[in-house]
Amino acid sequence: DTGVSQDPRHKITKRGQNVTFRCDPISEHNRLYWYRQTLGQGPEFLTYFQNEAQLEKSRLLSDRFSAERPKGSFSTLEIQRTEQGDSAMYLCASSLIARKETQYFGPGTRLLVL
């Protein structure tokens, strides 16, 4: 049983560069979520997909952020023109479509913008 995987685990970039993260959910899960977590805070919701459709975006997801899940399997999160404030842990989670919505999280990608 493979869980949610994320790649890369760590990314250091310079301000102004673009970065892309990948998430591979648990294979039979329809829903895929992206969260961001800064130091000392709980994860904050960014966006989620049901199959390939992006159903909800948080106001935290500025125009510089874009997420895709083209075939309803893996997803990518891209940040354009990174800023130092984007430094955070980016977490991916997946779940089945169910009222109780138990989510399974990946290990996260830690981004540092210099």
Added chain:
Amino acid sequence: DAKTTQPNSMESNEEEPVHLPCNHSTISGTDYIHWYRQLPSQGPEYVIHGLTSNVNNRMASLAIAEDRKSSTLILHRATLRDAAVYYCILSGNTPLVFGKGTRLSVIA
């Protein structure tokens, strides 16, 4: 979003039971009560969830007040590996909303 209130931190001795409280006075009738925990440098991990009745699984027990305005996560015998941030979350049909959780320290 329905809100939860948890203590910032708690401490427990190893091999003793731990009761982690959560208040959720604005819970709606359809909200599930979820608990997740996050170990250092890892993503959150599902612990347990319930709607109205108390629940047990291999990790923990969840005691839900009769009026559903509060709940308690019970770790029956804390180990050093249980040191983590524990989040109490209400979920209906929306993405999870995490607070700051309770940081549990376990003393050997």
